Amino acid sequence: MKIKKLDPSLRSNVAPFFAMEVLRSANQLEAAGNDILHLEVGEPGFRPPEKVFNAAKYAIENEALGYTEALGLPQFREGIAHHYEQYYGTTIEPDNVVATVGASGAFLLAFLAAFDVGARIAVVEPGYPAYRNILAALGLHIVPICAGARERFKPTINLLEDVSPIDGLIIASPSNPTGTMLTNDELATLASWCESNRVRLVSDEIYHGINYKWEPKTAASFNDQAIVINSFSKYFAMTGWRIGWMISPPGLTPAIERLAQNFFVSPSSLSQHAGLAALGCRMEFDQYVKSYATNRRFLLDHLPSAGFDKLAPADGAFYLYADVSNLTDDSGVFCREMLREIGVATTPGVDFDPQQGHRYLRISFAGAEPTIVSATERLVEWLS
Numbered sequence: 001m002k003i004k005k006l007d008p009s010l011r012s013n014v015a016p017f018f019a020m021e022v023l024r025s026a027n028q029l030e031a032a033g034n035d036i037l038h039l040e041v042g043e044p045g046f047r048p049p050e051k052v053f054n055a056a057k058y059a060i061e062n063e064a065l066g067y068t069e070a071l072g073l074p075q076f077r078e079g080i081a082h083h084y085e086q087y088y089g090t091t092i093e094p095d096n097v098v099a100t101v102g103a104s105g106a107f108l109l110a111f112l113a114a115f116d117v118g119a120r121i122a123v124v125e126p127g128y129p130a131y132r133n134i135l136a137a138l139g140l141h142i143v144p145i146c147a148g149a150r151e152r153f154k155p156t157i158n159l160l161e162d163v164s165p166i167d168g169l170i171i172a173s174p175s176n177p178t179g180t181m182l183t184n185d186e187l188a189t190l191a192s193w194c195e196s197n198r199v200r201l202v203s204d205e206i207y208h209g210i211n212y213k214w215e216p217k218t219a220a221s222f223n224d225q226a227i228v229i230n231s232f233s234k235y236f237a238m239t240g241w242r243i244g245w246m247i248s249p250p251g252l253t254p255a256i257e258r259l260a261q262n263f264f265v266s267p268s269s270l271s272q273h274a275g276l277a278a279l280g281c282r283m284e285f286d287q288y289v290k291s292y293a294t295n296r297r298f299l300l301d302h303l304p305s306a307g308f309d310k311l312a313p314a315d316g317a318f319y320l321y322a323d324v325s326n327l328t329d330d331s332g333v334f335c336r337e338m339l340r341e342i343g344v345a346t347t348p349g350v351d352f353d354p355q356q357g358h359r360y361l362r363i364s365f366a367g368a369e370p371t372i373v374s375a376t377e378r379l380v381e382w383l384s
Ligand SMILES: Cc1ncc(COP(=O)(O)O)c(C=O)c1O
Pocket: 042, 101, 102, 103, 104, 105, 128, 172, 175, 176, 204, 206, 230, 231, 232, 233, 239, 243, 244
């Protein structure tokens, strides 16, 4: 008789998040009494405004808070459609808004609804690691687009032509880890290239609202077959509420609905109520962005004197991606030493770029201003 092995599936063998490992080491050092400055986490250092908590409290007291429709509460979907009208001047039908378990839940639904096993999906390196890892677990073929400093870490038509044919393209602007943004013309060009080449564009717009130079447009304005993903985790500072959304092309919505019913039944109803309230707090959230802008300016002014002088442009989001190849040939070791010796936690680039990441590290400036100032002082002293 053949003995069945009870090993984990091969598809589950995706890369871990090194950022989480750094966080674990930083937390252990902190628990042991060390003064640790957290510049490794991509999480706003703010609590959402009271209006969000009040809406949640009201919902707890007055709503049944049962399952919602798989695609979300009608008022949530209408609220998001209204947000597109107000913020981007783009008309979106509430029927094509899907409430999701964060952007992460939207990736799963989008990739499954749009692509079959073996489809070739282009991802930008450096980029958010979960794209690659989810695609791999789903049996999709990852096509890396290596966009370096020369391309300002952005995908170009030439780079896409080089790896074609492809079935899908995932972009994020502003990007994690580099913070670089596509200009609205570049976004329009990529969107129309995808349309002409029958490539499904997936646009992760999670850092919209956190931009320092210009207001980004949504890919939905340029390509009606694009899947747009967004979330309350970053601009709205609601990471733990696990709520996001997707704008689905009409032809995909029924497929997404069937998958959502089976995978999640529905997203959290409490978080949908809270998210809806957050949409009405832009003034408060814009204050948070001002604080990120102050942190960004401080780092850009002071990091070069510590030897971090090759920084990605950081047009948006709350990260600086630093080329540290003048200081080390292994940014993983460098980050561990920095954490141990001066208590500053950052993320090594290998999470974001398996090829070139060893030359880079990511600094998050989403935290409080005094944290950023102290971390910079420690770095300057350490490296001088
Ligand atoms: C580019 C990008 N997309 C998606 C996510 C995950 O977002 P969510 O918390 O909404 O699942 C992150 C989190 O850091 C991110 O940086």
